[in-house]
Amino acid sequence: DFDVKQRISCPDTPQAFGPLQKQRTMEAMKVKTISHHIESVGKEAKDVPAFLPDLTRQTSEEIIKKWAKSTNILPEYKKAYNQIIVSDEWMIHTRLRRLMDDLGAHFSDDETMKQKYVDRGHWARCLLALISKAFECDSNDAKTKRDLVSGNNIYNILNQLWDKMIWRRPLLTLAVELYAANGDKDAILAGFGTTIYLAQNCITAKRIAFNFILANAHRSVIEAQEKKAGGGTFFKPEKKKAAKDMTFAEAKEKIYEMMEVYLDQHKEYAIKSSILEPTKYCYDRMGQEHNKNSNDVHGYNYPAAIILSCLHVQMPMIPMMGDKWADQGFLDCWATEGETDKLWEEFKKPENFGRAYSGMKTKLQKLKLSKFPKSGSFYKVGPAKTPKNIANIAVNPDSKYDDVREHISEKYIAKFAYFFTKGFFLKKCFEVLNQEALPEYMGFPAIFQRCFEEYKKEKKDIKTEKVIEWLYDEYFIDIDVDKVWELFTYLGITKPPSQVRVPKDKPLGKTIEEWVKAAEVDLKIAGVLEEQGYDDLEWLLTKSQPADIADIEKYCEITKEQMEDLVEVLDDWKLKHRKKKTTPPATTAKQPPTKT
Secondary structure, three states: OOOHHHHHOOOOOOOOOOHHHHHHHHHHOOOOOHHHHHHHHHHHOEOOOOOOOOHHHOOHHHHHHHHHHEOOOOHHHHHHHHHOOEOHHHHHOOHHHHHHHHHHOOOOOOHHHHHHHOOHHHHHHHHHHHHHHHHOOOHHHHOOOEOOOOOOEHHHHHHHHHHHHHHHHHHHHHHHHHHHHHOOHHHHHHHHHHHHHHHOOOHHHHHHHHHHHHHHHHHHHHHHHHHHOOOOOOOOOOOOOOHHHOOHHHHHHHHHHHHHHHHHHHHHHHHHHHHHHHHHHHHHHHOOHHHHHHHHHHHOHHHHHHHHHHHOOOOOOOOOOOOOOHHHOOOOHHHOEEOHHHHHHHHOOHHHOOOOHHHHHHHHOOOOEEOOOOOOEEOOOEEOOOHHHHHHHHOOOOHHHHHHHHHHHHHHHHHHHHOOOHHHHHHHHHHHHHOOOOHHHOOHHHHHHHHHHHHHOOOOOOOOOOHHHHHEOOOOOOEOHHHHHHHHHHOOOEOOHHHOOOOOOOOOOOOHHHHHHHOOOOHHHHOOOOOOOHHHHHHHHHHOOHHHHHHHHHHHOOOHHHHHHHHHHOOOOOHHHOOOOOOOOOOOOOOOOOOO
């Protein structure tokens, strides 16, 4: 449907972005608070099966929306899901999702407005206005301007980007219109370097360019609104209001701004450490340099799609569900034979979180790995085809995929979820924010103190004045992550303890053998069948009457707390697989052989 005449038929001078036009484009995007987005995610959630039998009839956008809104978790992924401490709303929330919602609201219910933004003529006028502003020239000159880094024609390259965006075209056109009206000319000019570099590459790189333009447009609108308001909006209080003068709602919103940035980064680091960097290392050992370099672009889509369908967790970059280039960058790395357990031990260390494999190569080279899977192939499935196919198989309850689901659960989902458990996430998250490691985190200690003061009004037993003294020991070395959990839950960032199963490295006070012995519960008292496993024991602990629990404690010499620990340590250990108690045969004195 490419029409050169239509492309170049726009007026010689684009519609001027004067005061009235600028005002209109600023009001076109009604920026909502992050709190509003978090609440709307919770309202949209539905307990519907994640498996899509009519996958081929649905667009990528429809698939992403259905998996993002579903709350149905298959049994294979329940353990990993129950250990994630971050709330469901925050796990599905991303900055890009918020930007797209804010932009999309402009024409979500107005088909006439939407048609305007898919019109190539309107797109061309907006694009020429953006280039004209950056280079301070008229529209005729704007068509000839080249990127200062690559030397490529900006107008041609960005038109090719628009051609490939399909359902994203209205968003892209509106973003460019807003950016031209509100953006700083120097910032626009500098941004062309990154945008043009990405836009002239493959479709996945083009989507990253799209994300980049949306982010810049969104930022320019917020900055323009701040100037109009005389220095502040709800996001950034007027004249940089001191934390102690903020209302609790303002302080909470500022914490949400910081948490949005942090969680996007944490998710990216989690998928890197659990899947992408181990995959790159395997490619490195195999000597496949091209595939290794394609992993960030094409290889990213497959695990991101699997995580979305299985855990309903949205990654910061939306996966391209129809990517057909699996063999270019996707490798089922955890199906490799050899010392993969030791490989995981290195990547899961806090000091290696989000770190490139090249920084650990000396240690990793000592590991014995063999029989690397074929690039583009998946365990017991064969050719991976597209991300949506693998992700849909991962949530297909059909028994023929039992082994595949078990493989995905153990090798992918559990590893990704590990970085969101109580033991890993809370300390890492709080200390990064409290150290103000990024410009976006500036002011966190003071604003968190303001939230703590509000929290103390409900908790009369807290006498400490400073939150940092309340969280740390007297030497400010060891942090009490349970208290961090309390405050994060109060702010709506983490789940309450009742919704999280915290994994334990060792059962309390007993060895595994002693726990197994203690687990020999009288079946009549427990009320479970031999072929049932620890899911039933967990049900027993939550549903049984106090008298039943008392009988079990007495019979097994095991407390309820110890039984709860047992569920965590041996949750995949089934009663039907346990070693039966065997009574050794009685020894008798040796008798002389009898005559026949």
